Each structure stands twice: as structure tokens, then as C-alpha cells.
Amino acid sequence: MKIYADPITINCRKVLAGLDLMQAPYELSHVDYFKGEQKGDAYLAINPNASIPAMVDGDLVLWESNAILQYAADKTGSETVYPRDAAQRADLNRWLFWESASWFPACYTYLVENCVKPLLGGAPDDNVLQANEVQFHKLAGILDTRLQGRDWVMGSRATIADIALAAPMHLHGWQKLPLNEHPNVRRWLMHNVESLPSWDKTWVGEGFTLERTLKKAA
Known part of the structure; x- marks a missing residue:
């Protein structure tokens, strides 16, 4: 999983802390929020909402921080942090x-x-x-x-x-x-x-x- 994020923001920290909680491996690509890099063409091709974070995992592209956490927990089988019941x-x-x-x-x-x-x-x-x-x-x-x-x-x-x-x-x-x-x-x-x-x-x-x-x- 490649995570596009700026660790200073609420939703980016949420994703990074959540991934660490479930011990999910990921690669971080820094998108500078205060420099407005989330509004650049390269990032907009990933997330047209111009918001961070976003995730790319193979052919799957996800925005929305909570959706990223749900997906990562299911992918890694982390039932303690996201129960299947x-x-x-x-x-x-x-x-x-x-x-x-x-x-x-x-x-x-x-x-x-x-x-x-x-x-x-x-x-x-x-x-x-x-x-x-x-x-x-x-x-x-x-x-x-x-x-x-x-x-x-x-x-x-x-x-x-x-x-x-x-x-x-x-x-x-x-x-x-x-x-x-x-x-x-x-x-x-x-x-x-x-x-x-x-x-x-x-x-x-x-x-x-x-x-x-x-x-x-x-």
C-alpha cells in the first residue's frame, strides 16, 4: 500500500496511526498540505477531491481516511482492530x-x-x-x-x-x-x-x- 499523506493533518495522522496499530506495511509519499501539493495535477489524478490522504494498492485507488483503514484492516486480517462479527x-x-x-x-x-x-x-x-x-x-x-x-x-x-x-x-x-x-x-x-x-x-x-x-x- 502506498499512502499519499502529510502526517500533520488530522485525517493523515488517523491513517498512519491506524496502520501502525494494525502493523500494516505501507510506503509513505509525502504531500505537503501547506504548500498545496494536494491541488497539483499529479495528485489530482489520484484524488480529484484535492484532499489527503489517499491510498494506491495495485489497481485500487482509495480516498477517505476511514475507508482506507477498513480496507487495510481487512487486507491484513486485523480482526482485533476491525472485527468481522x-x-x-x-x-x-x-x-x-x-x-x-x-x-x-x-x-x-x-x-x-x-x-x-x-x-x-x-x-x-x-x-x-x-x-x-x-x-x-x-x-x-x-x-x-x-x-x-x-x-x-x-x-x-x-x-x-x-x-x-x-x-x-x-x-x-x-x-x-x-x-x-x-x-x-x-x-x-x-x-x-x-x-x-x-x-x-x-x-x-x-x-x-x-x-x-x-x-x-x-
């Missing part, structure tokens, strides 16, 4: 659809306003943030209820659902996501997801950096 798979798929349709946009507003705009010299729009709050808390409450008494979305093991749902929150501190009202989401994200080796391996920091700096002791 019909009921469990339907349950998991529901969270993938919910993430892309509802959860991603609710979290992305905070990323744009509190991260991207200031980085480009602008300022957050408080009206936009306030208008998004009700929807965010409604959705975070749904996820919080799901995580009550659970270590992971599907129970006792991390799956691609956890990776997908955590991805839009991957810069939660810099994003200023209002998580204090949702203790189960905080616990799951900060203690469970962030302790996964696959999540740590795909770390992204404030400023969309992939370089970690060690703080020197005073």
Missing part, C-alpha cells in the same frame, strides 16, 4: 460514519479558529466558536456516554474506531477543546489513546510540528 462491525462502522459526518466538523472548528488562523497571522472568531459550542457539547456528551465504564470505544481493546474518533482531537490543548464537562472522553483520550505506541509514533505538536524538543532542566 456482523453486529460488532456494524457498531464500529457507525462510529466511523459519525466521526466523519459530525464529530470531525465539530472539532475542526476549534482547530481552524484557535490553531490555523493565529498561525497565519489572524485571530479566532469568537462568534464562530460560540456558535459551535452547543453542537460540540452535544456530540462530546454522546461519546462520553459511550465511554462510561469502557477503556475503549468497542470495549477492552483499541480499534480503528478509537483512532478515528481521537484524530480530530489530536491537538486538543492547542485547539482549546472544552473537554472538562466530558470526563470519560478526557480519560480515554489522555490516558488510553495517548499511551498507544502507534499514537505516540505519529505525534504532532503545536505549530503542526513533527519535531519534539526536549526541555532542559533549569
Whole structure:
């Protein structure tokens, strides 16, 4: 599998962390998001949506990050991260659809306003943030209820659902996501997801950096 991605973005990190979780081999082709390389003719021939990531595996070309994870899990036989049981798979798929349709946009507003705009010299729009709050808390409450008494979305093991749902929150501190009202989401994200080796391996920091700096002791 060849993955076209920029590891700094939400959906690209999602795919890379998910592939690492299932230990799927892949080749990474870097597509620089801030340089707009996803809009170039060569990439548009792969994904006419001009969005990343995309995957090429032989004759198969896939866009949509969750579809890539589903395919890779099936190809590698990774049933622990994507169960084959019909009921469990339907349950998991529901969270993938919910993430892309509802959860991603609710979290992305905070990323744009509190991260991207200031980085480009602008300022957050408080009206936009306030208008998004009700929807965010409604959705975070749904996820919080799901995580009550659970270590992971599907129970006792991390799956691609956890990776997908955590991805839009991957810069939660810099994003200023209002998580204090949702203790189960905080616990799951900060203690469970962030302790996964696959999540740590795909770390992204404030400023969309992939370089970690060690703080020197005073």
C-alpha cells in the first residue's frame, strides 16, 4: 500500500496511526498540505477531491481516511482492530460514519479558529466558536456516554474506531477543546489513546510540528 499523506493533518495522522496499530506495511509519499501539493495535477489524478490522504494498492485507488483503514484492516486480517462479527462491525462502522459526518466538523472548528488562523497571522472568531459550542457539547456528551465504564470505544481493546474518533482531537490543548464537562472522553483520550505506541509514533505538536524538543532542566 502506498499512502499519499502529510502526517500533520488530522485525517493523515488517523491513517498512519491506524496502520501502525494494525502493523500494516505501507510506503509513505509525502504531500505537503501547506504548500498545496494536494491541488497539483499529479495528485489530482489520484484524488480529484484535492484532499489527503489517499491510498494506491495495485489497481485500487482509495480516498477517505476511514475507508482506507477498513480496507487495510481487512487486507491484513486485523480482526482485533476491525472485527468481522456482523453486529460488532456494524457498531464500529457507525462510529466511523459519525466521526466523519459530525464529530470531525465539530472539532475542526476549534482547530481552524484557535490553531490555523493565529498561525497565519489572524485571530479566532469568537462568534464562530460560540456558535459551535452547543453542537460540540452535544456530540462530546454522546461519546462520553459511550465511554462510561469502557477503556475503549468497542470495549477492552483499541480499534480503528478509537483512532478515528481521537484524530480530530489530536491537538486538543492547542485547539482549546472544552473537554472538562466530558470526563470519560478526557480519560480515554489522555490516558488510553495517548499511551498507544502507534499514537505516540505519529505525534504532532503545536505549530503542526513533527519535531519534539526536549526541555532542559533549569
